[in-house]
Amino acid sequence: MKRTILVAGATGNLGNRICRELIQRGAIVKAIVRDSTDLDKIEVLEKMGVEVRIIDLNDIDSISAECIDVDCVVSALAGLGDVIIDLQKKILDGAIKADVPRFIPSDFCTDYNNLKEGQNRNFDLRRTFKKYIDQSPIKASSIFNGCFADILKYNTPILNLKDQSIGYWGEKADWKLDFTTMDDTAAFTAEVALDDSAPRNLQIASFQISPKMILDDVKEITGQEFNLHQLATLESFAEYIKKQRADDPAGESELYAKFQQGQYMYSMFSTQHNHLANDRYESIVWTASIDYLKTFL
Template identity: 55%
Template sequence: MNKVILVAGATGDLGSKLCKELIKRGALVRAIVRAESNSASVSLLRGMGVEIIQAELSDVNSLVAACKGVCCVVSTLAGLHDVIVNAQSQLLQAAIKAGVPRFIPSDFCTDYTQLQIGDNRNFDLRKTFQSIIDQSDIRATSIFNGAFTHVLKYDIPLLNTKEQQIEYFTGKLHWRIDFTTVQDTAAYTAAAALDESTPRYLRIAGTQISPSELADVAKQLFGSNFYLKEWGAMEAFSAYISQVRQQQPEGEHELYPVWQQMQYLYSMFAAQHTIPDNDRYPGIDWQSIQSAFK
């Protein structure tokens, strides 16, 4: 009998790719979508063979019904406290009531277990949900993929194509940062969702690359030398982030305010995967940094 996997957040980039990977592996996939979900995205899912269930994440009875017969719930939801904590908690309770044995929360990010509260607001929300799920009667598995590779296309300080420089913090020139493409994260997550023996945490990295190594890659990609620029101490950067955050209280209601973007950069240099679990599921052709620019 094919396993049934329920996906929340299936209309997003990661969620839709996850559904495709699950179907490729023989799973029966259900997707919870809201009434206001993008119709084109919903049609795409339906065309893949995904069973569409329209329900609000606040409607516990509908969620319980959606979870019936499911072997694993995977959340790829994105948002602030109302989504990452409140909505996921509703989904979690529904899964427990329906007897679902396993839950993969939306923890697709840097390994926040290595970070302190306050280092990254969006990761703190995931830590809050972590404490909730760890007190529940369900087996949870968080998948940490580092940063998504495509962020390097956004001219972040780490790869500043406008100034043609690679920026790093004091003592971090050879610090290897974890990057994984959305596609590879989806493929790995699909395999994990179908695996009944997953541990509490899985850590993956399609590429681990240092600022010094990234300078060589940038030269190959863009045909010119990139200057390595040291920013200063991470402690000073953290203090600056706190100052900017205090000056922009409206950012507390935004998913990616400027100071949150800075916190993501800080996190890249504050946590890393020492031994990735890439080899747990063979057959994934891990994509390189260069693939993000094709």
């Protein structure tokens, strides 16, 4: 019998890919969206084969009605507290009311379980929702993918193509960073959604690569020798982020505030995924670092 998976956040970049991967695996896929959703995005999902339901996402009964006979709810929502906490709670409550057995929350980030609270605003929002879902009767599986590999394209201090530089904090030129592509994350999420035995926490990474390894890959691909350099100590970086946040109160209402970008960088050099679940599903072929870098270098 085909599994039915409901996806929240299906019109987003990751959510759309998760829907695609689920359909490729033979699942029946439903998506719940607001009535203000871009019609073009809805059309893309429907052409893919997704059953799109336009509902009032503030109404738990409406959510519950769409969750009847659903095997797993996948949340690919992105946002601040009103989304990651408030909206996800409503979707979870609707799923529980409909007796949905499993839920995948929007924990697509570095595994924050070993990090201190207060170091990353967006991680703290997910911690708050984690406490709520872990007290519920539903079985949850969080997928921690580290950092989306796309960040390597955007001239961050880790890889700055304009300056031809590769930066790191602390004494961590050899520290391996966790990167996962959107497509690999989506494929793994689809497998987890269809896997009733999936555990509570799953760490993944398409590739784990240190600043020195990035330097070597860039040289192999381009023939150019980038400048590898220490940006600051981790302690001074943490203090800088605190000041940056204090000086930017408007950033608290911005999903990609400058201080939040710094917090993500800090987390990447503070924890690693040491228990990868990459081998759990044989169907997934993980993207190698050099192959990904070749797509834009």
